[in-house]
Amino acid sequence: MYSRFCRALARACMVLGIVGLVAVICAVSWQVFGRYILNSTPTWAESLALLMVLYVTMFGVAVGVRDAGHIGLESLLVLAPPRLRLKLEMLIHALVGLFGAAMAWNCAYLAESVWSYRLPTLFISEGWKYVPPSFAGVLIVLFSIEHILALAQGRELEPSWT
Numbered sequence: 001m002y003s004r005f006c007r008a009l010a011r012a013c014m015v016l017g018i019v020g021l022v023a024v025i026c027a028v029s030w031q032v033f034g035r036y037i038l039n040s041t042p043t044w045a046e047s048l049a050l051l052m053v054l055y056v057t058m059f060g061v062a063v064g065v066r067d068a069g070h071i072g073l074e075s076l077l078v079l080a081p082p083r084l085r086l087k088l089e090m091l092i093h094a095l096v097g098l099f100g101a102a103m104a105w106n107c108a109y110l111a112e113s114v115w116s117y118r119l120p121t122l123f124i125s126e127g128w129k130y131v132p133p134s135f136a137g138v139l140i141v142l143f144s145i146e147h148i149l150a151l152a153q154g155r156e157l158e159p160s161w162t
Contacts (some may be wrong), residue, residue, distance in 0.1 A: 003157065006146045009139065010066045010160035013059040020056035024049050033052050033080040043145025051129065058132035062139035065096060066146065086151060093147040107134035 031045035077085045081109055111130035150157050 002149065003146055006066060006143055007158065007160055009142070010063045013063050013139065014036035014160060017056045017059040017063070020059070022051045024052045024056065027052065028049060044121045047119055051119075051122070055132045062136045062143065063160055065100070065140045066157070067145035067161075068147070068157070090148050090151050093144045093151070097141045097144030097148075100137045100144060102137070104134050104137025104141065105130075109136060 025047040027045045031042055031049070034045070035041040068139035077088055080088060107130045111127035111134060114130070115125050117126040118124065119128075146157065
């Protein structure tokens, strides 16, 4: 059940990532149109595109951890005996989860510390720039726990996109 929840969460992140990419394309297209056709550059479009890139990237990072698409720290583990390999794989996922927890905590702290400042072109809080990495950190923790549970049960995780 936990694995189904994580898979649904990862799929939702992929859908939000696609929506975010479309928003980036629309914002950049409007900026180019405004600059070269209307001769009046919309200043908010660049800020929005940069903010959307943060969201898309962080959703992608979290799904990459869930689907084991991140840098293969376990590439040398094929040489280790199976019992040691299992323990090292669990350690790797625990370290990735620890990194996610640190990322979530520190980015939430950063968001809170700059929440009263405003992005001048979007008229929203500067803290919104730190929400995506904080959210991604929480997702990384959840997905790392899922990997550890799957290893303990001796099963493979089903990729999010299938």
